Amino acid sequence: MMPISQSVIKKDHLAKACGQAMYVADYDTTQMLQGLILRSPHAHAKILSMTYPPLPEGYFTVDYRDVPGINEVHIVKDDTPVYADATVEYIGDPIMMLVGPDERELERLLAQIEVNYELLPAIIDVRDGDTAFFDYHFGKGDMDQAWAEADQIFEECFETGYQEQAYLEPQGLIADYNQGKITVRGSMQCPYYVHGALAKALGLTPDKVRVIQDVTGGGFGGKEDYPSILACQVAVAAYKAKGQPVRVIFGRREDMEFTSKRHPSRCTYKAAVKNGRVTALDADVIFNAGAYTTLSAVVLQRGIIAASGVYDIPALKVHGAAIKTNTVPNGAYRGFGAPQTFFAVEMLMEHIANALDEEPLAFKLRHMVRQGSVTSTGGRYHFPVPLPAMVDEVRKMSDFEQKRQVYARQQTGTTRRGIGISLWFHGAGFTGSGERDIIKAVTRLHKLADGRVEILASQSDIGQGIKTTLCKIVANELNLPLDQVSYDNPDTDRVPDSGPTVASRSLMTVGELLRRAAIRLRSQWQEGVEQTVEEHFKEPDFVIPFYIDKFQGDAYPTYAWGVCAVEVAVDTLTGVNEITGTWASFDVGTPIDLNIVIGQMEGGLLQGLGYASMEQLAADQKGRIRNHSFSDYIIPTAMDVPLMKVQLHVEAYPDGPYGAKGAGELPLVGAAPAYMSALEQALAGPINHIPFSAEDALKLIRQSRRA
Amino acid sequence: MVNGFSPATLQEALEIRARHSVTPYAGGTDLMINPDPDAVYLFVNHIPEMKQIEQRGDQLHLGAACTYTQLLEHPLTPAILKAAIDLIAAPAIRNEGTIGGNIANGSAKADSVLIFFVADASLKLNSQSAERIIPIRDFYRERKQLDLRPDELITEIILPTKWLDHYYYKKVGARKALAISRVVFAGLLTWQDDVIAHCATAFGAVSGVVLRCPELDALLIGKTRSEAQAAKAGYLAAFGDMIAPIQGRVSAEYRKEVCLNLLTDFLTSNGI
Numbered sequence: 001m002m003p004i005s006q007s008v009i010k011k012d013h014l015a016k017a018c019g020q021a022m023y024v025a026d027y028d029t030t031q032m033l034q035g036l037i038l039r040s041p042h043a044h045a046k047i048l049s050m051t052y053p054p055l056p057e058g059y060f061t062v063d064y065r066d067v068p069g070i071n072e073v074h075i076v077k078d079d080t081p082v083y084a085d086a087t088v089e090y091i092g093d094p095i096m097m098l099v100g101p102d103e104r105e106l107e108r109l110l111a112q113i114e115v116n117y118e119l120l121p122a123i124i125d126v127r128d129g130d131t132a133f134f135d136y137h138f139g140k141g142d143m144d145q146a147w148a149e150a151d152q153i154f155e156e157c158f159e160t161g162y163q164e165q166a167y168l169e170p171q172g173l174i175a176d177y178n179q180g181k182i183t184v185r186g187s188m189q190c191p192y193y194v195h196g197a198l199a200k201a202l203g204l205t206p207d208k209v210r211v212i213q214d215v216t217g218g219g220f221g222g223k224e225d226y227p228s229i230l231a232c233q234v235a236v237a238a239y240k241a242k243g244q245p246v247r248v249i250f251g252r253r254e255d256m257e258f259t260s261k262r263h264p265s266r267c268t269y270k271a272a273v274k275n276g277r278v279t280a281l282d283a284d285v286i287f288n289a290g291a292y293t294t295l296s297a298v299v300l301q302r303g304i305i306a307a308s309g310v311y312d313i314p315a316l317k318v319h320g321a322a323i324k325t326n327t328v329p330n331g332a333y334r335g336f337g338a339p340q341t342f343f344a345v346e347m348l349m350e351h352i353a354n355a356l357d358e359e360p361l362a363f364k365l366r367h368m369v370r371q372g373s374v375t376s377t378g379g380r381y382h383f384p385v386p387l388p389a390m391v392d393e394v395r396k397m398s399d400f401e402q403k404r405q406v407y408a409r410q411q412t413g414t415t416r417r418g419i420g421i422s423l424w425f426h427g428a429g430f431t432g433s434g435e436r437d438i439i440k441a442v443t444r445l446h447k448l449a450d451g452r453v454e455i456l457a458s459q460s461d462i463g464q465g466i467k468t469t470l471c472k473i474v475a476n477e478l479n480l481p482l483d484q485v486s487y488d489n490p491d492t493d494r495v496p497d498s499g500p501t502v503a504s505r506s507l508m509t510v511g512e513l514l515r516r517a518a519i520r521l522r523s524q525w526q527e528g529v530e531q532t533v534e535e536h537f538k539e540p541d542f543v544i545p546f547y548i549d550k551f552q553g554d555a556y557p558t559y560a561w562g563v564c565a566v567e568v569a570v571d572t573l574t575g576v577n578e579i580t581g582t583w584a585s586f587d588v589g590t591p592i593d594l595n596i597v598i599g600q601m602e603g604g605l606l607q608g609l610g611y612a613s614m615e616q617l618a619a620d621q622k623g624r625i626r627n628h629s630f631s632d633y634i635i636p637t638a639m640d641v642p643l644m645k646v647q648l649h650v651e652a653y654p655d656g657p658y659g660a661k662g663a664g665e666l667p668l669v670g671a672a673p674a675y676m677s678a679l680e681q682a683l684a685g686p687i688n689h690i691p692f693s694a695e696d697a698l699k700l701i702r703q704s705r706r707a
Numbered sequence: 708m709v710n711g712f713s714p715a716t717l718q719e720a721l722e723i724r725a726r727h728s729v730t731p732y733a734g735g736t737d738l739m740i741n742p743d744p745d746a747v748y749l750f751v752n753h754i755p756e757m758k759q760i761e762q763r764g765d766q767l768h769l770g771a772a773c774t775y776t777q778l779l780e781h782p783l784t785p786a787i788l789k790a791a792i793d794l795i796a797a798p799a800i801r802n803e804g805t806i807g808g809n810i811a812n813g814s815a816k817a818d819s820v821l822i823f824f825v826a827d828a829s830l831k832l833n834s835q836s837a838e839r840i841i842p843i844r845d846f847y848r849e850r851k852q853l854d855l856r857p858d859e860l861i862t863e864i865i866l867p868t869k870w871l872d873h874y875y876y877k878k879v880g881a882r883k884a885l886a887i888s889r890v891v892f893a894g895l896l897t898w899q900d901d902v903i904a905h906c907a908t909a910f911g912a913v914s915g916v917v918l919r920c921p922e923l924d925a926l927l928i929g930k931t932r933s934e935a936q937a938a939k940a941g942y943l944a945a946f947g948d949m950i951a952p953i954q955g956r957v958s959a960e961y962r963k964e965v966c967l968n969l970l971t972d973f974l975t976s977n978g979i
Contacts, residue, residue, distance in 0.1 A: 573969055
């Protein structure tokens with residue numbers, strides 16, 4: 001282990017542990033107005049008229065007519081309105097905000113607002129959808145020949161459900177408009193995304209917009225795009241309030257029912273097999289985008305680029321579509337489209353191996369990519385692919401072969417056991433050329449006269465420890481004690497745009513920029529004076545340029561790798577399963593802090609296990625999300641954490657700080673297929689959807705009894 | 708600001724209960740989820756008479772304001788009740804929540820209530836002027852409909868302990884803690900001199916109130932092993948007719964299948 005990997009006490013540990021950290025809900029509200037949002041009760045309707053009740057003094061309404069700039073929230077495409085004007089497109093679509101000093105009075109008044117709607121036909125089920133927001137095609141090799149020469153063709157449809165980020169702190173922001181300048185602060189991942197959205201909606205120049213991230217209680221992607229939407233709404237209210245700050249903090253129900261979730265998917269895969277090898281793969285990937293485009297384009301891109309998993313398949317045809325439905329817009333969630341396609345491709349490989357009567361792991365190993373292999377988009381795996389060694393590690397840790405053989409025999413009693421394994425990657429950093437062409441990250445180091453150094457960057461610590469790890473890097477290069485390097489929550493008035501806190505990029509990309517900045521500062525160091533150095537992103541030379549219109553080139557400079565085994569015991573009386581062990585090896589390059597990385601790996605793995613099983617969420621026939629509380633949307637508790645043995649396999653990345661690459665999302669991505677593979681062995685039947693419930697298990701038990 | 712009364716004795720509590728329209732509040736773990744700003748609460752969590760645990764002959768008297776944690780830690784608490792309590796919610800809620808509250812909530816998913824049903828417990832209900840002792844099965848009229856008068860408090864649960872030692876208990880929740888039962892089953896069966904001296908079963912979370920059918924369990928009482936084995940199919944079929952689960956977060960079919968699987972396993976584990 002490198003010295004930099006040694007764990008330290010997190011920079012924000014004491015403040016959080018002692019309750020001193022200021023979250024957006026902690027600010028004194030005596031001089032603040034509160035906002036309450038009126039939302040559509042219909043999945044699709046035209047707004048014919050609205051009647052507001054007489055409002056007491058100090059109360060006012062805010063709707064699309066109050067938007068001083070353009071009534072669009074800038075995300076990727078800008079089709080999300082700040083407030084609905086002509087139509088509402090999903091249950092929960094924000095129509096207006098009622099603002100005033102007293103929350104109970106706001107609730108009373110909001111109930112008196114009358115809206116006349118003309119109902120329009122709504123598309124709830126993605127299979128009925130006729131609008132593709134995004135429609136991508138790419139491929140390689142000779143599909144026709146592979147198909148013509150195939151010994152066998154396999155076809156299967158895989159489905160995955162919603163997943164709610166379930167961060168502890170709900171969405172919340174405060175906006176204040178003063179002397180021609182708007183300030184928005186609160187819970188968020190991407191201050192400069194919010195900054196850009198505000199400039200457009202308020203029609204202000206960038207210098208008249210200030211965004212401050214407050215201590216944020218979890219994000220997991222849920223605070224990537226959504227704060228841009230809420231910020232515009234609150235800022236328009238503050239603009240109208242003229243001098244009085246306006247605060248909106250969601251309750252759990254509002255947050256769970258109306259904010260973005262992981263895209264449900266339907267992946268139809270066809271594979272050609274010749275001489276025991278998959279020669280071609282046709283992947284049709286459908287994501288349910290919801291009512292507006294938000295982040296669907298980029299989520300879908302990452303999903304389909306991973307369509308063939310970690311396998312080297314000569315011919316590939318991929319189609320991906322993000323389909324509009326009149327349901328809550330889906331967005332970012334740790335893994336960003338990849339958990340859906342990795343579930344499909346891993347289960348497909350299991351099923352083909354089973355049909356060919358070969359052990360799935362051996363079958364997978366025979367197909368695995370290696371260094372130099374061509375990626376799905378014609379790029380290269382430039383660096384060593386450590387999967388074989390990682391598979392061996394997990395095999396040993398879990399006693400995989402022995403268990404797999406024992407559980408394959410006839411099992412008696414009321415318990416059925418199984419063990420399964422999955423292999424995956426996660427592309428480190430932004431997909432494609434986003435980093436080079438769009439983000440163009442800038443960081444600064446500011447040295448004070450007394451020798452202390454402050455990091456100026458726009459990364460937000462959302463629990464992943466980025467404050468600590470960035471400071472460790474800078475302190476290490478400057479040979480300073482850690483307490484001499486500081487990193488405050490980003491404030492766009494003070495920090496340059498080093499990009500959003502997403503895509504497992506912050507440490508790898510921004511961390512490397514800061515490392516270089518620190519080296520430069522060290523070479524220029526002058527005692528007793530203030531100094532500033534600045535560093536700009538530069539794409540590594542080895543990268544094959546990526547063209548998104550053709551899906552050609554290196555989608556990622558490098559990859560983080562994951563191997564996970566899951567063991568289960570199923571109660572045949574109830575269908576309930578218990579995870580009796582999980583063993584995983586993760587390669588995230590050099591860990592910049594061992595405790596932080598292991599925490600990320602275990603937490604992400606657990607989210608992946610929850611995604612596969614208990615986290616059931618659905619829109620009903622009218623398009624309403626009914627699981628909007630923690631008693632109805634079930635996530636794992638401490639009691640549900642299984643035995644977890646996680647170890648790190650370090651394949652250092654030369655262009656990341658000390659060899660670090662993306663870490664945050666990786667552990668979630670491939671947990672589900674390992675779990676489902678274990679259940680398949682225990683239940684002796686195929687699984688092609690998640691979440692997979694106890695009820696689903698009981699059905700499989702019943703079927704295998706009949707057979 | 709919460710409006711309420713904090714009586715120090717049962718007598719005082721019953722006087723307030725008679726004079727005012729109050730909501731009894733013991734642990735408050737159900738009430739605080741949707742607080743009613745207009746409610747006036749009668750805090751009964753510090754009334755000594757309602758916190759006692761006492762064995763009298765074959766009956767265990769449990770004060771209605773006993774918390775789950777108190778019972779979990781008490782040497783007199785029967786193992787079957789501990790097994791159920793151990794899976795209720797999480798430690799923080801078990802520290803506050805009470806068995807009287809679990810009963811008064813009126814839900815067929817209440818995990819301690821299932822044990823009181825299978826044990827044929829009775830409830831002591833007190834008002835200023837009277838005291839009633841009624842079987843818990845009569846107390847629950849239907850879902851959320853309880854035989855409790857506006858001036859009464861549930862003060863005690865009287866639990867017959869004679870048949871509790873040989874028990875079967877299984878809860879199916881969506882996870883291992885903080886989980887509302889999707890199906891929950893308890894069974895008691897005691898052999899004496901090679902015949903079944905006692906058999907009692909109860910199913911939670913399948914209908915408006917806990918399902919307890921002593922007339923069906925009576926089919927096995929007094930039977931030898933071979934007679935019980937012969938009666939098994941009829942017994943299961945009779946329960947199959949009785950169990951008509953409600954559709955909820957899991958399907959009615961799943962609930963029924965699990966109920967019958969557990970009932971079968973209960974018999975199997977008793978050698979039947």
